[in-house]
Amino acid sequence: xxxxxxxxxxxxxxxxxxxxxxxxxxxxxxxxxxxxxxxxxxxxxxxxxxxxxxxxxxxxxxxxxxxxxxxxxxxxxxxxxxxxxxxxxxxxxxxxxxxxxxxxxxxxxxxxxxxxxxxxxxxxxxxxxxxxxxxxxxxxxxxxxxxxxxxxxxxxxxxxxxxxxxxxxxxxxxxxxxxxxxxxxxxxxxxxxxxxxxxxxxxxxxxxxxxxxxxxxxxxxxxxxxxxxxxxx
Amino acid sequence: xxxxxxxxxxxxxxxxxxxxxxxxxxxxxxxxxxxxxxxxxxxxxxxxxxxxxxxxxxxxxxxxxxxxxxxxxxxxxxxxxxxxxxxxxxxxxxxxxxxxxxxxxxxxxxxxxxxxxxxxxxxxxxxxxxxxxxxxxxxxxxxxxxxxxxxxxxxxxxxxxxxxxxxxxxxxxxxxxxxxxxxxxxxxxxxxxxxxxxxxxxxxxxxxxxxxxxxxxxxxxxxxxxxxxxxxxxxxxxxxxxxxxxxxxxxxxxxxxxxxxxxxxxxxxxxxxxxxxxxxxxxxxxxxxxxxxxxxxxxxxxxxxxxxxxxxxxxxxxxxxxxxxxxxxxxxxxxxxxxxxxxxxxxxxxxxxxxxxxxxxxxxxxxxxxxxxxxxxxxxxxxxxxxxxxxxxxxxxxxxxxxxxxxxxxxxxxxxxxxxxxxxxxxxxxxxxxxxxxxxxxxxxxxxx
Numbered sequence: 001x002x003x004x005x006x007x008x009x010x011x012x013x014x015x016x017x018x019x020x021x022x023x024x025x026x027x028x029x030x031x032x033x034x035x036x037x038x039x040x041x042x043x044x045x046x047x048x049x050x051x052x053x054x055x056x057x058x059x060x061x062x063x064x065x066x067x068x069x070x071x072x073x074x075x076x077x078x079x080x081x082x083x084x085x086x087x088x089x090x091x092x093x094x095x096x097x098x099x100x101x102x103x104x105x106x107x108x109x110x111x112x113x114x115x116x117x118x119x120x121x122x123x124x125x126x127x128x129x130x131x132x133x134x135x136x137x138x139x140x141x142x143x144x145x146x147x148x149x150x151x152x153x154x155x156x157x158x159x160x161x162x163x164x165x166x167x168x169x170x171x172x173x174x175x176x177x178x179x180x181x182x183x184x185x186x187x188x189x190x191x192x193x194x195x196x197x198x199x200x201x202x203x204x205x206x207x208x209x210x211x212x213x214x215x216x217x218x219x220x221x222x223x224x225x226x227x228x229x230x231x232x233x
Numbered sequence: 234x235x236x237x238x239x240x241x242x243x244x245x246x247x248x249x250x251x252x253x254x255x256x257x258x259x260x261x262x263x264x265x266x267x268x269x270x271x272x273x274x275x276x277x278x279x280x281x282x283x284x285x286x287x288x289x290x291x292x293x294x295x296x297x298x299x300x301x302x303x304x305x306x307x308x309x310x311x312x313x314x315x316x317x318x319x320x321x322x323x324x325x326x327x328x329x330x331x332x333x334x335x336x337x338x339x340x341x342x343x344x345x346x347x348x349x350x351x352x353x354x355x356x357x358x359x360x361x362x363x364x365x366x367x368x369x370x371x372x373x374x375x376x377x378x379x380x381x382x383x384x385x386x387x388x389x390x391x392x393x394x395x396x397x398x399x400x401x402x403x404x405x406x407x408x409x410x411x412x413x414x415x416x417x418x419x420x421x422x423x424x425x426x427x428x429x430x431x432x433x434x435x436x437x438x439x440x441x442x443x444x445x446x447x448x449x450x451x452x453x454x455x456x457x458x459x460x461x462x463x464x465x466x467x468x469x470x471x472x473x474x475x476x477x478x479x480x481x482x483x484x485x486x487x488x489x490x491x492x493x494x495x496x497x498x499x500x501x502x503x504x505x506x507x508x509x510x511x512x513x514x515x516x517x518x519x520x521x522x523x524x525x526x527x528x529x530x531x532x533x534x535x536x537x538x539x540x541x542x543x544x545x546x547x548x549x550x551x552x553x554x555x556x557x558x559x560x561x562x563x564x565x566x567x568x569x570x571x572x573x574x575x576x577x578x579x580x581x582x583x584x585x586x587x588x589x590x591x592x593x594x595x596x597x598x599x600x601x602x603x604x605x606x607x608x609x610x611x612x613x614x615x616x617x618x619x620x621x622x623x624x625x626x627x628x629x630x631x632x633x634x635x636x637x638x639x640x641x642x643x644x645x646x647x648x649x650x651x652x653x654x655x656x657x658x659x660x661x662x663x664x665x666x667x668x669x670x671x672x673x674x675x676x677x678x679x680x681x682x
Contacts, residue, residue, distance in 0.1 A: 048681075050681040070398070078391070080391060084389045087387075088241050089237065099396075101397040101398070144396070
């Protein structure tokens with residue numbers, strides 16, 4: 001579903017991402033760990049085709065994202081660290097609006113259903129987004145991913161700044177989507193969430209994927225040690 | 234989709250406040266135009282009433298000497314403003330629309346006018362043309378400068394870029410919603426003006442409206458081009474305001490100054506002095522040469538012989554005629570220079586939409602300099618007609634009571650504007666197409682991150 005082949009991004013002499021190779025299949029949740037500037041967001045941005053690779057290839061469903069931007073965009077959903085919505089519109093209107101942008105149209109009841117399934121309290125569905133917390137906005141993002149029926153989910157530190165309850169709800173929603181065969185690539189700082197939710201974990205440092213393994217292969221304590229060892233080296 | 238873009242836009246308080254403000258300014262400008270028309274109509278009614286009284290009073294006092302009576306009698310020619318003049322007052326408050334002339338020499342009377350409220354003259358009128366040309370573009374700028382940058386600065390653009398099938402299409406939809414609101418505001422004001430000023434729905438009004446709409450499309454295209462540079466909001470706002478200053482103030486003022494220097498116009502005063510000299514010096518000269526020149530101008534009056542008296546009305550009006558004849562060259566040179574200025578300004582305006590719109594609005598509203606020049610030409614013909622009617626009566630010593638004075642009511646000059654659609658809309662269409670193409674090229678690649 002998601003494949004990076006020797007994916008490299010340079011800004012002048014600075015290498016933000018160096019020959020990344022990774023693969024995320026349907027039903028996988030691949031968590032990218034690493035300090036700030038490790039290259040996690042660069043990887044996400046390359047798959048989103050927001051930036052072009054210097055060399056290598058980012059592919060979604062075997063299609064190069066720079067060569068097939070329209071086709072690859074259609075199958076993916078994206079939730080950034082801080083999902084920003086139109087503050088003058090309600091949650092439901094935002095969902096309707098962004099679905100409409102992608103050419104998908106739902107009835108009011110269907111939109112309400114999507115938002116409720118994504119954990120947004122009913123009382124907030126028709127309130128303007130300006131009154132939403134960050135967690136509530138992220139839930140609208142999840143609803144949007146559901147509405148798009150995306151087979152690929154790209155998440156850039158989606159639980160950063162969320163309270164534990166909201167983070168947990170978010171993880172449950174990810175697991176639900178995993179069950180539907182969605183391939184998820186998530187950049188995160190949250191080791192616990194990566195171990196708890198992810199199927200695969202990769203550790204990045206200075207633009208290089210220094211370690212990757214299945215989350216079931218390590219305990220949380222081992223993961224923490226491994227992570228800290230890479231960070232301190 | 235569209236309804237949500239509309240909701241997202243109009244739920245902003247700033248949008249509603251600025252739209253309301255432009256509507257209020259538009260209504261005020263139309264009411265100012267209405268007041269101007271009322272003032273003009275009052276003046277015309279006053280002149281009509283005054284002319285009848287004035288003739289009756291003088292005829293009752295001077296009932297024996299036609300030459301003396303015609304020394305005093307004034308006859309009005311009125312350049313009556315159309316209702317559309319209220320929308321673009323133009324030169325109408327500078328140049329008098331009423332010429333009240335005697336049959337004595339003309340040049341000294343052509344430029345007689347009452348100047349009232351010079352402060353108002355200096356600042357210009359807040360007419361509807363002003364609102365369209367100078368204020369509506371500010372609304373266009375306010376609505377569009379952050380069309381794209383706002384999304385990037387508020388963080389919604391990344392989601393839009395992923396969700397949207399075509400980000401350019403989305404930007405065009407956003408632009409069209411803003412354009413729609415601007416056009417609705419303009420349409421409401423045009424409707425109000427049509428009703429309030431009882432404007433005839435004809436080709437002239439349609440041309441005025443089409444020009445107004447196209448002018449705003451020009452600004453929308455210009456703003457979209459600046460937006461397509463994909464810079465931040467403050468850069469866009471500053472750039473567009475600078476462009477507004479250049480197009481609305483700097484360039485027209487520079488062109489005006491340049492044209493004034495390229496085509497220096499002799500003062501009307503010097504023409505008047507020449508005319509006065511032409512007339513006054515004849516008092517101290519032999520009558521023969523004056524009469525020879527007069528008869529050369531009007532051979533049909535050669536049959537009238539000059540009496541031996543020291544003074545005769547034939548000689549007097551011949552002297553008056555000499556004032557006009559001897560200043561004719563200067564007067565025509567002045568007219569020619571003014572028309573050269575007008576032509577140069579119109580040519581320059583083809584490259585400056587603000588000037589182009591202003592000049593065309595004035596043309597359509599009958600408030601242009603050209604209209605006034607035509608009125609002055611017509612005044613000359615009117616003056617000549619009155620002379621030709623009264624000269625024989627004066628020279629024959631006809632009875633004052635033998636003339637039907639009731640027939641001399643004010644006459645009217647009116648000129649239907651000729652609409653050259655191609656010349657009116659083509660310069661704007663070229664600019665609109667140019668900016669649209671440039672914007673489309675810039676937006677081929679929209680930066681997201």
